[in-house]
Amino acid sequence: MLEIKNLHVKLEEEDKQILKGVDLTVPAGKVHAIMGPNGSGKSTLSYVLSGRDGYEVTEGAATLEGEDILDMEPEERAAAGLFLAFQYPVEIPGVGNMTFLRTALNAQRKARGEDEMSAGDFLKFIREKAKALKIDGDMLKRPVNVGFSGGEKKRNEILQMAVLGPKMCILDETDSGLDVDAMKLVADGVNALRDEGRSFLVITHYQRLLDHIQPDVVHIMADGRIVKTGGPELALEVENNGYADILAEMA
Amino acid sequence: MMALPQVKQDVTEARLQALKMPEGAGWAVEARKAALSRLTQMGLPGARDEYWRFTNPGEFNAPEAAEAPPFDDGDESPVFGEIDRLKIVFRDGVFDAVASDDLSLEGVEIERLEDALSTDIHWLKDAYGAIEARTHAPVPRPFAALNTAFATDGVVLRATGKVSKPISLIYLHEKATSDAILHFVIRVEEGADLTVLENGPAAARFNKCMEVDVADGGAFHHVRAQGRDHERRAVTHLFATLGEESTFKSFTLTANGVMTRNEAWIELNGDNAVAHIAGAAVGDGRFHHDDTVFITHDAVNCESRQVFKKVLRNGAVGTFQGKILVKEGAQKTDGYQISQSLLLDEDAQFLAKPELEIYADDVACSHGSTSGAIDDEALFYLRSRGVEKGDAQDLLVLAFLAEAIEEIESEEIADDILGRLDGWLARRRS
Ligand SMILES: Nc1ncnc2c1ncn2[C@@H]1O[C@H](COP(=O)(O)OP(=O)(O)O)[C@@H](O)[C@H]1O
Ligand SMILES: [Mg+2]
Numbered sequence: 007m008l009e010i011k012n013l014h015v016k017l018e019e020e021d022k023q024i025l026k027g028v029d030l031t032v033p034a035g036k037v038h039a040i041m042g043p044n045g046s047g048k049s050t051l052s053y054v055l056s057g058r059d060g061y062e063v064t065e066g067a068a069t070l071e072g073e074d075i076l077d078m079e080p081e082e083r084a085a086a087g088l089f090l091a092f093q094y095p096v097e098i099p100g101v102g103n104m105t106f107l108r109t110a111l112n113a114q115r116k117a118r119g120e121d122e123m124s125a126g127d128f129l130k131f132i133r134e135k136a137k138a139l140k141i142d143g144d145m146l147k148r149p150v151n152v153g154f155s156g157g158e159k160k161r162n163e164i165l166q167m168a169v170l171g172p173k174m175c176i177l178d179e180t181d182s183g184l185d186v187d188a189m190k191l192v193a194d195g196v197n198a199l200r201d202e203g204r205s206f207l208v209i210t211h212y213q214r215l216l217d218h219i220q221p222d223v224v225h226i227m228a229d230g231r232i233v234k235t236g237g238p239e240l241a242l243e244v245e246n247n248g249y250a251d252i253l254a255e256m257a
Numbered sequence: 258m259m260a261l262p263q264v265k266q267d268v269t270e271a272r273l274q275a276l277k278m279p280e281g282a283g284w285a286v287e288a289r290k291a292a293l294s295r296l297t298q299m300g301l302p303g304a305r306d307e308y309w310r311f312t313n314p315g316e317f318n319a320p321e322a323a324e325a326p327p328f329d330d331g332d333e334s335p336v337f338g339e340i341d342r343l344k345i346v347f348r349d350g351v352f353d354a355v356a357s358d359d360l361s362l363e364g365v366e367i368e369r370l371e372d373a374l375s376t377d378i379h380w381l382k383d384a385y386g387a388i389e390a391r392t393h394a395p396v397p398r399p400f401a402a403l404n405t406a407f408a409t410d411g412v413v414l415r416a417t418g419k420v421s422k423p424i425s426l427i428y429l430h431e432k433a434t435s436d437a438i439l440h441f442v443i444r445v446e447e448g449a450d451l452t453v454l455e456n457g458p459a460a461a462r463f464n465k466c467m468e469v470d471v472a473d474g475g476a477f478h479h480v481r482a483q484g485r486d487h488e489r490r491a492v493t494h495l496f497a498t499l500g501e502e503s504t505f506k507s508f509t510l511t512a513n514g515v516m517t518r519n520e521a522w523i524e525l526n527g528d529n530a531v532a533h534i535a536g537a538a539v540g541d542g543r544f545h546h547d548d549t550v551f552i553t554h555d556a557v558n559c560e561s562r563q564v565f566k567k568v569l570r571n572g573a574v575g576t577f578q579g580k581i582l583v584k585e586g587a588q589k590t591d592g593y594q595i596s597q598s599l600l601l602d603e604d605a606q607f608l609a610k611p612e613l614e615i616y617a618d619d620v621a622c623s624h625g626s627t628s629g630a631i632d633d634e635a636l637f638y639l640r641s642r643g644v645e646k647g648d649a650q651d652l653l654v655l656a657f658l659a660e661a662i663e664e665i666e667s668e669e670i671a672d673d674i675l676g677r678l679d680g681w682l683a684r685r686r687s
């Protein structure tokens with residue numbers, strides 16, 4: 007599904023190399039997790055994949071189902087099936103959450119040459135998805151993320167994912183700032199979407215989330231590289247011993 | 258009295274030479290002469306006058322209107338077309354009886370200005386120019402006085418009950434050098450409720466004065482869409498006095514026009530009165546848009562709200578001068594003022610002068626003014642969800658204007674205004 011090869015990325019404005027040769031392949035239907043200390047480049051990887059400005063790819067490639075995504079506009083990547091649940095979801099005053107979701111869904115459908123969904127059908131569709139995530143009508147009507155609590159913002163990201171139904175879902179620290187109940191809601195939301203044709207890249211700091219979302223593969227990222235790859239037991243190792251041992255092993 | 262500087266005298270005289278005072282009943286002529294004397298005392302404005310630092314009055318001062326070719330109808334998304342309303346049409350500033358509806362509607366008396374001003378006994382005797390005369394302190398408004406003195410047409414409305422549909426003033430512009438001066442006097446009697454709509458460019462140059470007196474418990478709603486005519490110039494005055502428990506709500510959309518000066522002066526005289534005034538302006542290229550607002554609180558527990566938003570690009574200029582004056586004794590005043598611009602490129606400019614002057618101690622007043630660009634984070638967020646860049650930008654522009662548009666109470670009318678905005682945005686994308 008997602009193939010990243012020797013990806014080198016620096017900041018556009020400064021001479022600062024952040025990703026220093028990332029290699030990563032997530033096959034269809036699989037859940038991969040990336041763990042790693044703060045500042046290791048996890049968010050940068052997710053931003054570069056989704057097409058945010060400010061980064062420069064100096065070497066390497068990234069493909070989604072064989073298609074080069076690095077030259078695409080962010081909206082083209084979205085239409086191709088890529089989705090990023092933001093570590094810090096953005097507030098957009100003046101744009102209603104529902105309007106936002108319908109505009110996004112129909113934009114993607116249009117880009118893929120599909121029919122747009124009518125307002126009536128969309129309403130039914132969204133109500134059902136929202137209910138599963140305990141998102142009430144008020145949250146749907148309010149401006150995107152404005153005045154939402156940390157947990158509401160994260161649930162709103164998962165709602166967007168459920169509505170847009172992407173093939174490749176990247177979750178950047180979706181668990182941070184969530185209490186146990188909210189974490190469970192989010193994990194249930196993700197698990198409901200697990201499917202043979204859909205892959206996940208779950209970026210997280212803690213083992214906690216991975217108790218609920220069982221990963222197939224766990225990668226450890228440090229200083230802009232994937233330094234170790236293993237099974238779910240790798241996450242437990244991090245949980246018990248921290249990153250120090252793994253990093254020492256590498257050095 | 259201090260003599261006017263020579264330059265002002267010259268400019269004023271030159272302008273007056275090009276004008277002719279219409280005839281009318283004795284009291285009407287008196288009212289016009291009184292306005293003329295106000296005008297000659299204050300003189301036409303110069304670039305150094307307090308209210309004219311941001312906006313050059315030259316084109317309004319000129320004896321003749323500069324040429325402004327009328328706009329191609331097909332190029333402007335129509336507004337209010339689907340709304341059940343009573344249409345009153347002016348063509349280059351002249352009432353057009355054929356294009357207008359029958360001037361009769363339950364709950365409101367409608368009369369052409371010149372008829373009312375020619376009637377010996379008329380309630381207008383105490384109202385024509387009466388509010389205008391009070392608006393010149395502390396800062397004079399010479400074009401309003403000029404309007405009262407020389408207005409050639411207009412309409413007089415007296416609402417006595419809940420008026421069943423809006424009165425729609427439609428200003429058509431056909432002649433390239435037309436110079437229109439229209440005056441409206443509106444009285445909303447106790448407990449009456451009236452909605453007035455305005456749209457169209459009116460003329461190559463347009464001077465409008467609307468005096469609105471809302472009696473106790475009355476409600477006045479006003480929505481205006483200033484025409485897209487690129488070359489037209491307009492100076493408009495919206496003046497209102499509000500009685501107890503009365504409501505005044507006004508919204509203006511301005512989409513292009515080379516020069517627009519919208520002045521508003523509102524006085525809350527009765528306890529528990531509410532005044533909201535909002536504006537959304539979108540300008541591209543040679544576009545200068547000026548909102549000059551003065552709100553006086555002179556009663557207890559009144560609320561006023563000013564929301565002005567401007568979207569500017571490609572050399573367009575927006576200005577805002579807004580003041581809230583809270584007089585002694587006007588306790589429990591709730592005053593809010595916000596003026597903001599969204600600059601779509603580096604060429605656009607926004608100048609603002611927000612002011613508060615408060616002489617009561619138990620009040621809550623706030624004001625703020627900001628100028629900014631499209632939020633890149635929000636833009637990326639929208640695009641990452643699949644919204645195409647141009648659409649995402651338009652969505653953010655509409656989001657920026659939302660607080661002003663929300664001031665329109667009727668959903669049907671708000672939809673019309675949004676339609677006009679969509680059209681404006683779409684033309685900028687093609
Ligand atoms: N836009 C930016 N400007 C400056 N430094 C940045 C920027 N983006 C990322 N960095 C730096 O790159 C490194 C990796 O950051 P990030 O990708 O956020 O790490 P992580 O998500 O793993 O905590 C950090 O040192 C961070 O300070
Ligand atoms: Mg991060």
